[in-house]
Amino acid sequence: LSRDRLDDEAWEDLEDSLITADVGVEPTREIVERLRERTRVLGTRTPDELRSLLREELVGALDPKADRSLAATPHDGRPAVLLVVGVNGSGKTTTCGKIARVLVADGHTVVLGAADTFRAAAADQLATWAGRVGAEVVRGREAGDPAAVAFDAVRRGIEAGTDTVLIDTAGRLQNKVGLMDELGKVKRVVERHGPVDETLLVLDATTGQNGLTQARVFTEVVDVTGVVLTKLDGTAKGGIVIAVQRNLGIPVKLVGLGEGPDDLAPFEPEAFVDALLGVNA
Amino acid sequence: MFDTLSDRLNGIFTKLRGKGRLTDADIDATAREIRLALLEADVALPVVKAFIASIKERARGAEVHGALNPAQQVIKIVHEELVAVLGGETRRLQFAKQPPTVIMLAGLQGSGKTTLAGKLARWLKAQGHQPLLVAADLQRPNAVNQLQVLGQRAGVEVYAPEPGNGVGDPVRVANDSIDHARRSMRDIVIVDTAGRLGIDAEMMAQAAAIRDAVSPDETIFVIDAMVGQDAVATAEAFRDGVGITGVVLSKLDGDARGGAALSVRYVTGQAILFASTGEKLEDFDVFHPDRMASRILGM
Numbered sequence: 001l002s003r004d005r006l007d008d009e010a011w012e013d014l015e016d017s018l019i020t021a022d023v024g025v026e027p028t029r030e031i032v033e034r035l036r037e038r039t040r041v042l043g044t045r046t047p048d049e050l051r052s053l054l055r056e057e058l059v060g061a062l063d064p065k066a067d068r069s070l071a072a073t074p075h076d077g078r079p080a081v082l083l084v085v086g087v088n089g090s091g092k093t094t095t096c097g098k099i100a101r102v103l104v105a106d107g108h109t110v111v112l113g114a115a116d117t118f119r120a121a122a123a124d125q126l127a128t129w130a131g132r133v134g135a136e137v138v139r140g141r142e143a144g145d146p147a148a149v150a151f152d153a154v155r156r157g158i159e160a161g162t163d164t165v166l167i168d169t170a171g172r173l174q175n176k177v178g179l180m181d182e183l184g185k186v187k188r189v190v191e192r193h194g195p196v197d198e199t200l201l202v203l204d205a206t207t208g209q210n211g212l213t214q215a216r217v218f219t220e221v222v223d224v225t226g227v228v229l230t231k232l233d234g235t236a237k238g239g240i241v242i243a244v245q246r247n248l249g250i251p252v253k254l255v256g257l258g259e260g261p262d263d264l265a266p267f268e269p270e271a272f273v274d275a276l277l278g279v280n281a
Numbered sequence: 282m283f284d285t286l287s288d289r290l291n292g293i294f295t296k297l298r299g300k301g302r303l304t305d306a307d308i309d310a311t312a313r314e315i316r317l318a319l320l321e322a323d324v325a326l327p328v329v330k331a332f333i334a335s336i337k338e339r340a341r342g343a344e345v346h347g348a349l350n351p352a353q354q355v356i357k358i359v360h361e362e363l364v365a366v367l368g369g370e371t372r373r374l375q376f377a378k379q380p381p382t383v384i385m386l387a388g389l390q391g392s393g394k395t396t397l398a399g400k401l402a403r404w405l406k407a408q409g410h411q412p413l414l415v416a417a418d419l420q421r422p423n424a425v426n427q428l429q430v431l432g433q434r435a436g437v438e439v440y441a442p443e444p445g446n447g448v449g450d451p452v453r454v455a456n457d458s459i460d461h462a463r464r465s466m467r468d469i470v471i472v473d474t475a476g477r478l479g480i481d482a483e484m485m486a487q488a489a490a491i492r493d494a495v496s497p498d499e500t501i502f503v504i505d506a507m508v509g510q511d512a513v514a515t516a517e518a519f520r521d522g523v524g525i526t527g528v529v530l531s532k533l534d535g536d537a538r539g540g541a542a543l544s545v546r547y548v549t550g551q552a553i554l555f556a557s558t559g560e561k562l563e564d565f566d567v568f569h570p571d572r573m574a575s576r577i578l579g580m
């Protein structure tokens with residue numbers, strides 16, 4: 001009797017591992033459907049084989065061929081301009097500091113624009129990062145117009161012949177219409193200098209299903225070109241980015257792995273999926 | 282994108298209208314829909330499983346009244362059960378018999394601790410207290426300045442003997458703050474701490490050392506309402522590492538369904554004391570289990 005050893009329990013384990021990684025109910029169901037189909041066709045027998053098929057499926061869902069390079073170097077005689085956006089506390093300011101660190105280490109000059117004029121000591125925090133990594137900071141008045149600061153930062157970058165301008169914005173929840181309009185304005189005003197090269201959405205890996213809503217609304221307002229998935233050094237798996245890639249086609253470009261200046265890494269779908277499935281690399 | 286739970290249950294129950302008791306098949310079908318609704322609201326899977334088991338138990342004994350819509354009856358049961366798990370009545374802050382009362386805040390990075398410190402200070406001051414804010418996050422860049430700005434806005438003194446940004450010992454600051462509070466006649470001490478991960482053993486040990494230095498009357502775990510399945514692992518880590526006496530859910534002004542509330546409540550067994558509902562110091566409310574239950578169910 002060669003009974004199929006992929007019993008209900010094996011399938012339930014698989015489903016549970018996706019759900020507990022924040023992949024979401026709908027994507028999990030679709031992925032499981034496809035796997036059932038494939039295991040029938042391939043005659044998959046063992047939980048191990050099933051897991052390797054699952055790994056393939058997840059890596060595929062993350063579009064492994066997507067372009068994850070960062071448009072962060074100067075072109076046409078002007079600096080690259082990057083706008084960093086996201087909900088409150090996701091890690092925007094820290095990520096600005098870390099990206100600047102990488103660029104400075106590569107020999108580039110960087111201006112950090114402190115367009116969070118709202119949160120207490122936000123500009124100080126960015127200025128500390130600028131000092132740490134050897135970038136210049138442009139800041140405006142407290143409670144001033146964030147679009148004006150962003151505009152000034154890019155102007156400063158152009159005038160000084162800087163390679164990259166990174167604009168840090170205030171955290172905002174995507175259901176706050178007024179704040180989202182303000183963000184749209186920041187981008188439009190910056191674009192008077194020319195197009196923004198990269199708009200990065202900073203997504204906290206602990207975020208559950210709301211992460212997809214964040215990505216959808218932010219991209220409607222400022223056309224997000226990439227995700228930075230932060231706080232992956234914790235126990236959270238960050239599975240919501242699978243839905244973000246599948247539904248919106250927005251790739252993760254970078255991951256945050258700590259609070260230090262060097263805790264930033266390129267996103268690698270295979271390594272991400274292995275960590276998600278609890279495979280020791 | 283998703284149908285509401287009530288639509289789905291209505292679908293199940295159209296065949297059932299007028300019948301008496303729910304059959305086991307009805308209950309299983311219903312349980313599946315509730316499971317989905319809770320998972321979509323980010324309630325953690327182990328918590329969903331435990332919750333569903335208790336709901337099934339209750340549904341088995343329930344009569345379906347012909348005159349009422351069975352879907353609404355089941356939702357009522359689920360809602361009641363959620364309210365019960367979320368805490369029923371709101372609990373108040375515990376005050377020390379011998380002032381100062383010490384409130385320590387702990388949680389993941391960016392969860393809303395420092396903002397909450399400012400909110401609590403403002404709220405308690407309005408009730409006639411004399412709070413002291415303590416800057417014991419000496420790690421995150423400019424956390425001390427952030428607390429100073431918030432203290433100024435709240436009109437509350439900030440004890441900040443160290444500049445932070447890696448300089449100073451947070452355990453020492455916390456320890457010394459109690460004497461300072463006594464000398465300057467403060468009756469409440471609110472200790473802001475650095476964000477930390479549950480798996481960061483060194484930082485969790487530091488949190489425990491701060492706790493031991495100040496013997497808090499309340500150790501409040503601050504958690505972002507947008508957190509998903511990780512709520513269980515994180516709440517367990519803080520429960521075991523620091524000890525939690527209460528929970529505050531932050532960023533409830535967003536549109537996340539907030540299933541983390543249920544997860545944390547299940548894991549810690551501690552009351553959810555407040556809801557943090559915005560960036561301004563007045564965006565703060567006591568926690569309402571009934572509203573939270575409705576929100577989780579998408580009602």
Ligand SMILES: Nc1nc2c(ncn2[C@@H]2O[C@H](COP(=O)(O)OP(=O)(O)OP(=O)(O)O)[C@@H](O)[C@H]2O)c(=O)[nH]1
Binds near residue numbers: 090255257259
């Ligand atoms: N463990 C860990 N912590 C991080 C990471 N990225 C940022 N943080 C921490 O998360 C907290 C919030 O980071 P910020 O950079 O201030 O976040 P933000 O999005 O700028 O916050 P707002 O401007 O207030 O909306 C800080 O304590 C950071 O040190 C990461 O990748 N891992």
Ligand SMILES: Nc1nc2c(ncn2[C@@H]2O[C@H](COP(=O)(O)OP(=O)(O)OP(=O)(O)O)[C@@H](O)[C@H]2O)c(=O)[nH]1
Binds near residue numbers: 173
């Ligand atoms: N919309 C909203 N934003 C909030 C709320 N509570 C805090 N914030 C924002 O969330 C971000 C992080 O808040 P903080 O108070 O700095 O969080 P924290 O836990 O002290 O962060 P670390 O010290 O870096 O760990 C800031 O932008 C706050 O303004 C809330 O209830 N609603």
Ligand SMILES: [K+]
Binds near residue numbers: 237275
């Ligand atoms: K992780």
Ligand SMILES: [Mg+2]
Binds near residue numbers: 094116168171
């Ligand atoms: Mg910031």
Ligand SMILES: [Mg+2]
Binds near residue numbers: 394421474
């Ligand atoms: Mg803080």
